[in-house]
Amino acid sequence: MATRSFRPRRRRRPETAPGTAAAQLEALVAEAQAARAARAHGYRERSLALHGWICARCAREFEADNLHLLTVHHRDGNHEHNPPDGSNWENLCVYCHEAEHTMRTLGDYLTGRDR
């Protein structure tokens, strides 16, 4: 009767040495996470690039020195929803942006959608 030899222990230590498959996977995951974070935080720049430095409501145009007054509105109200085609973004100046939200709140109140 043959005695079973010890099975070689796998993963005696995490295989994260450079060049290993695990390290490559880790790097990929880290890269994907960084890209997702960059996408989430960089939507203003991308929306401005996509839709231009102009308010979608009052058509006021902006320049570098007053660009901070141009904000990105999320059409569906979900700031986590940032499709790369920009379909959920609207560049609104701070005044129109505030009015948009005030109108929405009022509209929701009047139609009972806020309940």
Ligand SMILES: [Zn+2]
């Ligand atoms: Zn405006």
Ligand SMILES: [Zn+2]
């Ligand atoms: Zn908004």
